Amino acid sequence: MEARLQEAQLLKEQGNQRYREGRFRAAAGRYHRALLQLRGLEPCPAPCLLQMEPVNYERVREYSQKVLRRQPDNAKALYRAGVAFFHLQDYEQAQRHLLAAVHRQPKDANVRRYLQLTQSELSSYHRKQKQLYLGMFG
Template sequence: FAPVFRASVALSLPIPQELWGGRVMEKRLQEAQLYKEKGNQRYREGKYRDAVSRYHRALLQLRGLDPNLPSPIPNLGPQGPALTPEQENILQTTQTDCYNNLAACLLQMEPVNYERVKEYSQKVLERQPDNAKALYRAGVAFFHLQDYDQAQQYLLAAVNRQPKDANVRRYLQLTQSELSSYHQKERQLYLGMFG
């Protein structure tokens, strides 16, 4: 008798796109939140470069899930499975927190990249126009970029939301001093030209 070999055939049923996409989205949302928490921990430890790396990784996990952005990954993002309202909330909150935290980290690193601080703060303010921390950080960035009119606008909004915050008040005073000095020099220049 010759041995009988039976080929075992595993049934491979296709997983519906909605389930696969939903699982992938859920996993990426969870991983993004985990990276964000690790970034927060590194920030508290004063390890700002490592924190920046974690926040960027969190944002990479979310890339393609945001229905407002074009997706680099097929079947995810606007043309893929839709996010539930809860997932949409997690996505928006995690992105906003990461951008806000990136701005905070960059302000602690030398040399400070004020253009990036401005960019990240403005991304936060697009979604949360009343975010006092983002208003303050945008004001600081504009101050150091010597755009004192914009700095004053952001810092006035920040001081209205956090009137007792000494840092906000200090930067507002510095900005107003620079504006006053600038306007005085401007007046003297015009007096010299037309006086």
């Protein structure tokens, strides 16, 4: 058990180093291998996945939600989940996660920007729905 913990920690540190170097794919690979070493240790490859082109928002959402199951108040995971939901066009879930993130990090410009974008998309959606119903029943 101790050897697996040490190996997972080493892989996580290597992932952190590769992330700092901008080698996001390599960092995500190290984080994934750390997860395989020890399921209880949850390094999160979501930051790397957000930097890779093209971004796989399904995986970002999945990894962020894994973190949130263990740490429901994790502001970074809330933000990343919100970004993923936004790009997956699930604006209700994006807003829910981003509102929770902005309560924990009220000065974070990125959180506020995505919250504003999400609210704009929701407002546009509700306007279109209203026009649709007025046209149907008007």
